[in-house]
Amino acid sequence: MTLPLVPPMLATPGSLPSPAQDARWAYETKQDGQRVMVYLPGDGTVLLRARSGEDITGAYPELGALGGILGGTPAVLDGEVLALDEQGRADFQLLQGRMGLAHSPATAARRAARVPVHLVLFDVPYLAEPLLSVPYARRRTRLEDLGLTGAYWSTPAAVVGHGAEALRATREHGLEGLVCKKLDSVYEPGVRSRSWIKIRNVRSEDVIVGGWLPGKGRLAGLPGAVLVGRRDGGRLRYAGRVGTGWDEAERAGLAALLRAAASEDCPFDPAPRIPDARWVLPRLVGEVGFSTRTRAGLLRQPTWLRLRPDLTPEESSAGLPEDGD
Structure with missing residues (x-):
């Protein structure tokens, strides 16, 4: 049937x-x-x-x-x-x-x-x-x-x-x-x-990756941090940079995904002023843990938890005001 x-x-x-x-x-x-x-x-x-x-x-x-x-x-x-x-x-x-x-x-x-x-x-x-x-x-x-x-x-x-x-x-x-x-x-x-x-039990949120910052020293050529945001009224609002939470293999894998999504245009609206930022198409969804948000909506003490290949930016909860998903 x-x-x-x-x-x-x-x-x-x-x-x-x-x-x-x-x-x-x-x-x-x-x-x-x-x-x-x-x-x-x-x-x-x-x-x-x-x-x-x-x-x-x-x-x-x-x-x-x-x-x-x-x-x-x-x-x-x-x-x-x-x-x-x-x-x-x-x-x-x-x-x-x-x-x-x-x-x-x-x-x-x-x-x-x-x-x-x-x-x-x-x-x-x-x-x-x-x-x-x-x-x-x-x-x-x-x-x-x-x-x-x-x-x-x-x-x-x-x-x-x-x-x-x-x-x-x-x-x-x-x-x-x-x-x-x-x-x-x-x-x-x-x-x-x-x-x-x-x-x-972990305060967390799904975010959309919109860019990254090159690492230094032993992280040269790899992302030192990713720049993330969440949907708000049809716009991708910048929510902060995340620079911890990966092991060596995960960071290398993320670097390959970021290179494949490279873009000349900043996807955030309004665009944050971040020297040396590399922009990407906003198609990668990740989950981050954090302690709280600032009044401006930035994540405080964020750490990367995992990539979410099961979610598209449209399906993610990144635009929700509540904590977690």
Whole structure:
């Protein structure tokens, strides 16, 4: 059968619900991977779509067995693809080596043998019929009743109430954060909803790279810092320079991407006065950690966390005023 296209529902950055509201929310661990919608038409096949809607099925051959997991029952599942480190924690840098291979099946198979992925499932907006208007608590029960646990996928538990304790546990275990979901919330395809709230343990933001500064000494020929910005009313506003957070290999890889995107024009509006700046086309998205913002909107004490090849500048949250994504 032909399943309906369901863009993923998105969470809004925020804080824990008040103690008085705590029992009306469920809490899930925030995962550090690639968001994916899983389409199971019930004929033994599986289709994976990224947040952008792109077909990424070929990048993850180890998930092909999902096609027959529910027999003839058609379903759309919402989840996240992870690559796990030796401690069993999500490592986005490991996952980057698995992304972008949807049209390179031989390479995808080789990398799957070395770095297998794991799919965590947390919602089911369609199961034999649309469940978009069904409250989260009931959708979650329907999902858990499917018993989707295997070598390459699982359905981690959600905790109802006890939000402060859940957030503290993610911090103690070095996890990315928490997602709070209102028990009576419907599934809103493609909407960044306040019925889902995400809390990151690292204050961070997606930014767009618009330029770089040449390094000195041992960093000659490499970027000493990148110049980043965020969308604001259709313009790319300068947000500061980031000069830490890379190892040698990452800095060299970034240098190649910056050279390929070289431009004579400054993409920031208004253009900052930065001597020796090298400008690039604003097509690279990265995530940075920072302590706070100045009144002018510049990031204070920023450090590079990761490149985001899964996001385009249009898809990034770089224009959002909230912290994190």
